[in-house]
Amino acid sequence: PIAIEVFSGDGRNYLLAFQKGVRNKVYQRFLAVVPSLTDSSESVSGQRPNTSVEQGSGLLSTLVGEKSVTQRWERGEISNFQYLMHLNTLAGRSYNDLMQYPVFPWVLADYDSEELDLTNPKTFRNLAKPMGAQTEDRLAQYKKRYKDWEDPNGETPAYHYGTHYSSAMIVASYLVRMEPFTQIFLRLQGGHFDLADRMFHSVREAWYSASKHNMADVKELIPEFFYLPEFLLNSNNFDLGCKQNGTKLGDVILPPWAKGDPREFIRVHREALECDFVSAHLHEWIDLIFGYKQQGPAAVEAVNVFHHLFYEGQVDIYNINDPLKETATIGFINNFGQIPKQLFKKPHPPKRVRSRLNGEAAGTSVPPGSTSDKIFFHHLDNLRPSLAPVKELKEPVGQIVCTDKGILAVEQNKVLIPPTWNKTFAWGYADLSCRLGTYESDKAVIVYECLSEWGQILCAICPNPKLVITGGTSTAVCVWEMGISKEKAKALTLKQPLLGHTDTVTCLTASLAYHIIVSGSRDRTCIIWDLNKLSFLTQLRGHRAPVSALCINELT
Template sequence: MVVTLRYTFDGHLLLTTEGLYFHQVDDGINVITKEPCPFQKNDRRWLLSRLTDVGARRYMLRTQALELFFADGHEIFLNFLSGQKERNRFYAKLRNSCKIPMIFSPKSLNPRVVFKKSKVTEQWIKRKISNFDYLMALNRMAGRTFNDISQYPVFPWILADYQSEKVDLSDSRSYRDLSKPVGALNPSRLAMLLERYQELESFGFPPEEKFLYGSHYSSPGLILHFLIRQEPFTSMAIDLQSGKFDCPDRLFFDLKESWKSCNTSSSDVKELIPEFFTMPEMLLNLNNFPFGKTQKGISVNDVDLPPWAKGSAHEFVRIHRLALESEYVSCNLQNWIDLVFGYKQRGLEAEKAWNIFHHLSYEGSVDLDKINDDIDRKAAESQIQNFGQTPSQLILKNPHPSRYGLEISWRPLIFNVSAMYL
């Protein structure tokens, strides 16, 4: 199966020493509506000489997929319906039997092994790569992809000031606390959620199925919420709402209100996506979509920005990216990494950090193939596909190392200039 952002396609895959061929056998399936969408059945071909990287992926929490990256920018997400063994056999053939001069992928498909053997953490610690590039690398190694709306890359909220005329990026008070998940940023809301969490056992929840947050920080609905002004996300959002836009009051139209909701609502713990640091167009209604008016009579058009953005989406993204690369974030980003990709993602450490989500968001929590009842299996599949999936855990036990300080990273090659003339 080929998985794309909006459709999945069943077919047959043929691997030769020179190329990869896919023969589509059925109509595409809309990932939102699950309805067939007739397409002309075209065979596809990719030259392996242009293959640069291969990454292990999950599909519906099953570790049975791969993503292939090519030098021309093409990407293919392949889900092997026969399971992990078929995927691993294909990957072994790809590495050992084909002429692939540019491939950089490690032999292992285990995300933790890939992470451990990569040098990207060392590069980040030594400030040889940016915070943005490091987060993208972690997302990729943890199985996040732009080809599956259920596993979209996740980035943190960085700033906490969306109302000042000027934001001071040297002031720690301008930033969100990166050591806590979004749901734990507001003490009063956290207290309410903890009370509910303790009561779940009395409602018959097994200890391993208790959750602090009923929603997730990344899900298809949240991605479409943020990217509703950009195709194909606009059409996907319409599909999600049965052929129309959602109620204007629920659309993404005010950044300050979005941040407020994440700090006050018991059901809103969303994080951000990479586009907040790279793509000002996501904040502009360049296609003039008719989003309607809110109950207060406000026309939903471009996203309302903080005063410090001076009404410019480009200025917002510029400052937001500077904030991501700031010294405060560089010194604290490892704490957020521990929550999302690291040792505080699951288990006792996650509980201590108030970082517990629905058990069906975690890899290995359920074996869908062993659920015999069709209704129960479809319910589990719907939960997994629509309500958030936690990334693969890259670090099991230890805290993520901190980044070097500027005084270490920028140490001069020669300390005693006068010694040069002795």
């Protein structure tokens, strides 16, 4: 079968598999139904579909100034994590396909220290070399295999590696402690867990196996190593067996610098991925996986040649006449993994890193007055108030919004409505009503009476022009829809009350990037809700006092 992956505007995506002839017809239907796909809409990678990943050499592309995702990364506009996700998606890697799952690099080589030194190059894996070339002894054996390779049938060209850095089995073994991956792993293994000694149970041992000890193991990582602490815990208490030395397998054993805490492991690991050393060398790894060192003479020189069936387009399954051979080939590709689509044909440009990496502390090598040194939070002592106030309010400030046209501010119990910010939504009146007003004057354009049955409102947000979300003494978080048409403009319609708090809701925030609403309450918990499905996602407990303020970091 052959597939289409559909990405919807609200962040959901679907992988649809078809027989060979059907897929293109379905794709054409999609284009007919969603005409914007072909022209102006942004593609998955946050760029227009017709811009290439590589910078165009033509005069037009430099004039139009269409920034490719690579240029945005080079300039530091997107993080290393985001950029790797973009590249994986553009290369056809997907969370919906374990055989072509997103692939991420091992970035560290130090799994023994109590504290990680991110300024010491020895802390890191060599990103210019594939996993098979991390240690000299093993590298020599792979080179010998390539040099001495002879295939009597002449069908298989020489290769360094007969196993791959990403496969369904590798992904399932990393995520085996979490459903649905536990079931997937059992299915791949024929219904039982693997021998305990072969299971993923220690980050340090997985690194040594993939970089040094095991000739059949050159695996890289998956994105979860940088954001998902849960996969390191055996929360479901699966019986994963005992190793030969009697150790019972449970949670994954973490390096000393993680202090025994999966969340600390993820925090430090993500920090390492985004640090200056990795930023300065990540392009070398991209060359190996997505770039010019993936194939051809450059791959041979980089000791980066895999079995030919791993490569896209190496075999036309539809033209194999021998049914046994066809089954064997499909089985091989399914079990052993596939190399991502090649995105770059020439060396990938490096990221412009803020500081040079000759052991100096970050930021010291930058001459004062250069642009990269002007990040305000490095120099809080130098901040000066503006000579004239930006805006004078009659009451305490409730919200500040920075727009291209300037800085807007409104009083407490008011929020500005995006994307034009020229209207305000206000609450906190004695009659429990809410009012829609204009930013420039205090006059109410519309008074909404319908909210009074939900008690006193203490907080409200407008994530987009159509939605208002309110919270207050009723303990419910109410999602209201604003009428856009003239007839309905005067009404707010209750889309959904979100029930979960046991005391007054005191604060709200939302993230369009992650499609979530977060509410905080006097009951000392926060609840995260799905903004699309308007349903409960998870609860954050353990706060020592009522929650009074919330903020979401859109980057992490």
